[in-house]
Amino acid sequence: MPSICLEDEDIHDMNQSPSLPIAAWAEGCYIYDTNGKEYLDGSSGPIAVNIGHGVPEVLEAMSGQAKRIVFTYRTQFASQAVLDLTAEILGTAGKRYREVVYTNSGSEATEAALRLVMHHHQAEGDTGRTAILSQIPSYHGMTAGALATSGHPGRREHLRALHDHSASVVPVAAGGSEHLLPGIAEWEAAFASVGAHRIAAVVLEPVGGAAGGAAVVPDEVFRRIEELCRASGALLVADEVMTGFGRTGAWFGHEHAGVTPDIVITGKGLSGGYTPIGACLVGDRVLPGRSAADLAFGHTMSGNPLSAATALAVLRYTREHRLAERAARTGATLRDRLATLAERFSFLGRPRGRGLLLAVPVLQHEEEFRRDPLARRICRTAQRLGLIVYPAGVSTRSQAVLVAPPLTIKENEIDELLLRLARTLDTVRTEAEQGKVAV
Ligand SMILES: Cc1ncc(COP(=O)(O)O)c(C=O)c1O
Missing domain, CATH: 3.40.640.10 (Type I PLP-dependent aspartate aminotransferase-like (Major domain))
Known part of the structure; x- marks a missing residue:
């Protein structure tokens, strides 16, 4: 049985897929593509951009x-x-x-x-x-x-x-x-x-x-x-x-x-x-x-x-800027708010993590996971809706969506992140209910 590699679906020889938007510029927690579309960087790229863009x-x-x-x-x-x-x-x-x-x-x-x-x-x-x-x-x-x-x-x-x-x-x-x-x-x-x-x-x-x-x-x-x-x-x-x-x-x-x-x-x-x-x-x-x-x-x-x-x-x-202390504080708030959000969706588990390295576990039947891992689908939908989050895990047990914004994220940006994540999850659920995809 082939193994699953959640975040690597679009990797080609040049490490980038022709279907990806072209990033034009970035500032703080936001990235903009060449069409002017705005993305909130809710995962610091691959959990790397700790202090935000363009400092x-x-x-x-x-x-x-x-x-x-x-x-x-x-x-x-x-x-x-x-x-x-x-x-x-x-x-x-x-x-x-x-x-x-x-x-x-x-x-x-x-x-x-x-x-x-x-x-x-x-x-x-x-x-x-x-x-x-x-x-x-x-x-x-x-x-x-x-x-x-x-x-x-x-x-x-x-x-x-x-x-x-x-x-x-x-x-x-x-x-x-x-x-x-x-x-x-x-x-x-x-x-x-x-x-x-x-x-x-x-x-x-x-x-x-x-x-x-x-x-x-x-x-x-x-x-x-x-x-x-x-x-x-x-x-x-x-x-x-x-x-x-x-x-x-x-x-x-x-x-x-x-x-x-x-x-x-x-x-x-x-x-x-x-x-x-x-x-x-x-x-x-x-x-x-x-x-x-x-x-x-x-x-x-x-x-x-x-x-x-x-x-x-x-x-x-x-x-x-004492960003470690800030990550501890912001992370605790974000985790609580993610827990409240996750309760609304039967396919999500209790958030885990530490500081601003958080994840919402994604629950899915083994067979469906092998066919179309839900964490990956959630991340794709999020990006379409202007939010970057990161798919993680190697099995149904570890499958999760990582939420790890820059340590500099402000309160109003956390509100925006949660709004866009909620919109994403609603969209994924609606598609599942309409039978477009299985959960
Ligand atoms: C825990 C851990 N170790 C090592 C690596 C590899 O780092 P790099 O991608 O910079 O080679 C990563 C990258 O995701 C990582 O998360």
């Missing part, structure tokens, strides 16, 4: 850096923008992190994290640690290694042959149908069955995104996973590509549980979508006495001054 401070930083120097190569020159960005990231992450490895995307940051894990254990002479425990559902990126670590069957189907031979990723899933994510019992069982001495790392998102649809790893589960890692010598890796830099109401998603991952994978919110950049924050324990700079990390464009200056401006804006 003048960021545009000024970009053009200022572009006029000075756009590119230097990391083995030939240092760049003030990179030095400042590293100081900003480490300053906000706390003393636990010692250095930053830059990449061009979240997927590449996952790859770097996997390599850091292997370097760590090999340096310790612990070469038998080859297993990575990964939660189902999960998504860690589109490159081969990152996909191998992802519990996202639809996206990794074509790589099955490759992944079968590298069989070191151990999926950890919920035991029953009551919970979407694995609990303490399942994690303990996975450590016991794989053998603590064989486990190199646990990789997990504090709150699920494309695959997990805003399912939150409960704090007590996260803490128990950390204990299991510490007791066994495995590293704890938090994938914060979606949750990092204020999205969940804290600077990082793992802070809610009070855990300290050894490596934090970031992307998206690091530059708020203004430029391609990703990064791994490397904890004290990972490379004792050594630096990632001594190892073969990095790509041609990683740590380029233009991306660094852009990300620095975005992070300063996020910090100075």
Whole structure:
């Protein structure tokens, strides 16, 4: 049976479908197409545009850096923008992190994290640690290694042959149908069955995104996973590509549980979508006495001054405008209002998520889901009606519509978002009642 990949239906060679509207310009929470149609960005694109579109401070930083120097190569020159960005990231992450490895995307940051894990254990002479425990559902990126670590069957189907031979990723899933994510019992069982001495790392998102649809790893589960890692010598890796830099109401998603991952994978919110950049924050324990700079990390464009200056401006804006606190407040209100709205529709469940990474679960019979996933249909209808929301999930249980607007969203824009979402859901229900589509 083919796997479902909710958000990728329109992807062609050029990564864009001819049927898509052409975006012309954007400001704050709104995007306008070339026909002048307005869209409220209710998902920050793919949960990336954390501070909204067209922020003048960021545009000024970009053009200022572009006029000075756009590119230097990391083995030939240092760049003030990179030095400042590293100081900003480490300053906000706390003393636990010692250095930053830059990449061009979240997927590449996952790859770097996997390599850091292997370097760590090999340096310790612990070469038998080859297993990575990964939660189902999960998504860690589109490159081969990152996909191998992802519990996202639809996206990794074509790589099955490759992944079968590298069989070191151990999926950890919920035991029953009551919970979407694995609990303490399942994690303990996975450590016991794989053998603590064989486990190199646990990789997990504090709150699920494309695959997990805003399912939150409960704090007590996260803490128990950390204990299991510490007791066994495995590293704890938090994938914060979606949750990092204020999205969940804290600077990082793992802070809610009070855990300290050894490596934090970031992307998206690091530059708020203004430029391609990703990064791994490397904890004290990972490379004792050594630096990632001594190892073969990095790509041609990683740590380029233009991306660094852009990300620095975005992070300063996020910090100075206290957007994490704002996300906690706005998220609580939005979640309550989404719950009230969802009650009106039999095909919606109770909203879940944290801060401004929220999702409304979408309920559908398995057969219908395989034929025409309802979350995807809701998102298509929403876009037609001027609202961008994001389809997520890999099964009927995880299927959801992500609602994750920029952290800067104002009260009247939340009203507008809910109005357009209600209109969307009414339209979808009417079409179902008229027999045009099945739910
Ligand atoms: C949790 C998570 N990890 C990794 C990635 C991959 O990031 P990128 O698309 O920048 O490669 C994503 C992207 O959606 C993500 O949500």
